[in-house]
Amino acid sequence: xxxxxxxxxxxxxxxxxxxxxxxxxxxxxxxxxxxxxxxxxxxxxxxxxxxxxxxxxxxxxxxxxxxxxxxxxxxxxxxxxxxxxxxxxxxxxxxxxxxxxxxxxxxxxxxxxxxxxxxxxxxxxxxxxxxxxxxxxxxxxxxxxxxxxxxxxxxxxxxxxxxxxxxxxxxxxxxxxxxxxxxxxxxxxxxxxxxxxxxxxxxxxxxxxxxxxxxxxxxxxxxxxxxxx
Amino acid sequence: xxxxxxxxxxxxxxxxxxxxxxxxxxxxxxxxxxxxxxxxxxxxxxxxxxxxxxxxxxxxxxxxxxxxxxxxxxxxxxxxxxxxxxxxxxxxxxxxxxxxxxxxxxxxxxxxxxxxxxxxxxxxxxxxxxxxxxxxxxxxxxxxxxxxxxxxxxxxxxxxxxxxxxxxxxxxxxxxxxxxxxxxxxxxxxxxxxxxxxxxxxxxxxxxxxxxxxxxxxxxxxxxxxxxxxxxxxxxxxxxxxxxxxxxxxxxxxxxxxxxxxxxxxxxxxxxxxxxxxxxxxxxxxxxxxxxxxxxxxxxxxxxxxxxxxxxxxxxxxxxxxxxxxxxxxxxxxxxxxxxxxxxxxxxxxxxxxxxxxxxxxxxxxxxxxxxxxxxxxxxxxxxxxxxxxxxxxxxxxxxxxxxxxxxxxxxxxxxxxxxxxxxxxxxxxxxxxxxxxxxxxxxxxxxxxxxxxxxxxxxxxxxxxxxxxxx
Numbered sequence: 001x002x003x004x005x006x007x008x009x010x011x012x013x014x015x016x017x018x019x020x021x022x023x024x025x026x027x028x029x030x031x032x033x034x035x036x037x038x039x040x041x042x043x044x045x046x047x048x049x050x051x052x053x054x055x056x057x058x059x060x061x062x063x064x065x066x067x068x069x070x071x072x073x074x075x076x077x078x079x080x081x082x083x084x085x086x087x088x089x090x091x092x093x094x095x096x097x098x099x100x101x102x103x104x105x106x107x108x109x110x111x112x113x114x115x116x117x118x119x120x121x122x123x124x125x126x127x128x129x130x131x132x133x134x135x136x137x138x139x140x141x142x143x144x145x146x147x148x149x150x151x152x153x154x155x156x157x158x159x160x161x162x163x164x165x166x167x168x169x170x171x172x173x174x175x176x177x178x179x180x181x182x183x184x185x186x187x188x189x190x191x192x193x194x195x196x197x198x199x200x201x202x203x204x205x206x207x208x209x210x211x212x213x214x215x216x217x218x219x220x221x222x223x224x225x226x227x228x229x
Numbered sequence: 230x231x232x233x234x235x236x237x238x239x240x241x242x243x244x245x246x247x248x249x250x251x252x253x254x255x256x257x258x259x260x261x262x263x264x265x266x267x268x269x270x271x272x273x274x275x276x277x278x279x280x281x282x283x284x285x286x287x288x289x290x291x292x293x294x295x296x297x298x299x300x301x302x303x304x305x306x307x308x309x310x311x312x313x314x315x316x317x318x319x320x321x322x323x324x325x326x327x328x329x330x331x332x333x334x335x336x337x338x339x340x341x342x343x344x345x346x347x348x349x350x351x352x353x354x355x356x357x358x359x360x361x362x363x364x365x366x367x368x369x370x371x372x373x374x375x376x377x378x379x380x381x382x383x384x385x386x387x388x389x390x391x392x393x394x395x396x397x398x399x400x401x402x403x404x405x406x407x408x409x410x411x412x413x414x415x416x417x418x419x420x421x422x423x424x425x426x427x428x429x430x431x432x433x434x435x436x437x438x439x440x441x442x443x444x445x446x447x448x449x450x451x452x453x454x455x456x457x458x459x460x461x462x463x464x465x466x467x468x469x470x471x472x473x474x475x476x477x478x479x480x481x482x483x484x485x486x487x488x489x490x491x492x493x494x495x496x497x498x499x500x501x502x503x504x505x506x507x508x509x510x511x512x513x514x515x516x517x518x519x520x521x522x523x524x525x526x527x528x529x530x531x532x533x534x535x536x537x538x539x540x541x542x543x544x545x546x547x548x549x550x551x552x553x554x555x556x557x558x559x560x561x562x563x564x565x566x567x568x569x570x571x572x573x574x575x576x577x578x579x580x581x582x583x584x585x586x587x588x589x590x591x592x593x594x595x596x597x598x599x600x601x602x603x604x605x606x607x608x609x610x611x612x613x614x615x616x617x618x619x620x621x622x623x624x625x626x627x628x629x630x631x632x633x634x635x636x637x638x639x640x641x642x643x644x645x646x647x648x649x650x651x652x653x654x655x656x657x658x659x660x661x662x663x664x665x666x667x668x669x670x671x672x673x674x675x676x677x678x679x680x681x682x683x684x685x686x687x688x689x690x691x692x693x694x695x696x697x698x699x700x701x
Contacts, residue, residue, distance in 0.1 A: 122588075
């Protein structure tokens with residue numbers, strides 16, 4: 001759909017192929033995903049447990065890891081633990097979290113561990129290919145639900161000047177998050193706000209950074225209410 | 230009413246002047262509230278008896294909310310009975326398994342939102358039998374607890390009567406040996422306070438023991454101990470010199486210390502075993518609940534899917550309905566109030582999804598209780614979702630945002646779009662059910678459509694009294 005057109009080969013700057021590792025404990029899901037992904041995406045490895053995943057990622061050094069949030073093995077931390085175990089590669093390898101879970105704690109935990117985005121497993125093949133290219137290009141991928149969580153956690157009032165800049169979203173970032181939550185693609189967001197797609201991506205990356213780094217009390221409170229901490 | 234022995238439980242209610250005692254009492258006794266209130270005021274002039282009685286009830290009678298909380302016990306438990314009713318629907322091959330209660334009929338408590346069990350429902354359900362409520366899981370202790378509570382009051386009454394009798398006797402000139410009676414009463418009282426816990430801790434062991442319960446127990450134990458020790462001391466010191474008393478005290482403390490030292494490891498191990506067993510039992514209950522749920526709804530749906538494998542539309546619909554139900558069961562916060570605006574919007578989305586088989590994805594930020602005018606917003610959203618599902622392609626995105634003053638709903642699809650001007654006058658869908666309805670209730674509706682899709686934007690100011698139109 002529009003998503004695939006807007007992102008894809010264009011934004012990723014990808015004359016090269018994107019190398020991907022699939023991490024999921026269900027073989028059926030892995031093979032389905034492999035078939036769904038665009039042929040330009042090269043799957044270089046698969047893993048079903050935390051230990052396997054860390055080993056495969058260290059060996060293959062892929063561009064993108066498609067990572068299930070819930071994984072057996074390790075200390076029980078699932079996808080979060082895989083990211084922590086591959087921390088030294090975070091500058092070259094990007095993680096895109098995949099899950100069937102809608103629980104806020106899963107989403108936020110894996111993003112705060114360092115994932116560059118979060119999509120649900122019901123997403124179509126074209127959309128996931130687009131998301132892979134986006135993440136490979138250094139951008140963040142926000143599903144409508146993740147945008148909703150962000151708005152819920154940070155509040156919908158724009159930042160005051162007095163606030164720590166990590167603690168609130170700017171008016172523009174709020175607008176972008178709202179549109180994404182409403183189901184807009186990046187291209188549609190850009191059109192709606194009269195800005196370029198690149199600017200939209202910058203805003204989304206800024207929000208991702210805030211989500212990962214913010215220690216604001218409201219985020220903590222929000223997380224505690226949902227039993228995250 | 231008079232023949233039925235079943236009375237509503239004595240709880241303090243929310244319609245109140247001071248603490249809701251009178252209205253609760255009135256509901257319990259089946260008398261008009263005002264009669265009880267006037268009676269209470271009149272009684273206050275009789276030496277303040279009314280005031281004392283009021284204060285007594287204020288302290289002793291729980292509020293409806295507290296009572297509901299107490300009866301509801303662990304938040305997870307109401308799910309199992311609610312879910313086990315599911316087969317009635319799931320067994321009917323004409324209906325998708327998980328869907329029926331979500332349809333927003335309001336008649337049946339949906340399996341999942343029942344977890345939150347609104348305070349009002351729970352209060353009603355928790356009255357005397359509550360056969361299918363959480364009480365069913367642990368019936369005997371609950372009833373014992375009730376007996377126990379009355380027992381406590383009877384005990385207290387007997388004590389007060391005794392005191393009154395002694396005072397009367399003294400007034401009449403009979404010589405009462407207060408010097409021995411008071412310490413003896415103290416010992417008795419302390420012992421009974423401590424012993425009364427026994428039954429309650431057993432009850433608490435079956436349900437789970439909250440912190441508040443525990444601190445209360447410790448306070449009572451300490452009070453009982455203090456009373457007994459003081460009573461014994463006074464009794465003993467009355468018969469001998471202070472020096473002897475001190476010696477005896479020292480000796481007994483030493484003996485007690487020795488006994489504690491010897492028994493401590495044994496006691497600790499016993500305690501740890503007990504804790505482990507209790508945790509195991511809780512886990513077991515949870516596992517049983519999950520198993521019941523999986524059996525009742527998930528397996529039923531899987532069976533249905535196998536039978537209807539030829540019909541792709543039905544399979545998708547069944548899978549989606551089951552997914553929705555399972556998600557609600559797994560991820561919904563049981564502490565959250567049900568019946569909020571977001572719940573209603575989600576229920577409507579589920580209904581549309583079931584009706585047309587197209588995925589409707591709801592994202593909500595913030596929430597509010599459903600106010601009168603919100604009904605129009607919900608119905609307009611429903612209409613917009615139906616349109617988007619019917620004419621749009623692919624999933625429908627619904628976004629609800631409630632922030633302070635406003636509630637907004639956005640419904641977006643990726644269909645071919647349409648021009649409002651082209652819609653014939655007699656088509657009521659868009660013009661009447663969405664735009665007209667919102668305007669009549671003081672809200673706004675805007676439709677933006679292009680060849681890449683359509684978005685319906687509905688806005689509604691909060692705290693808006695609505696009187697022009699009931700439910701459509």
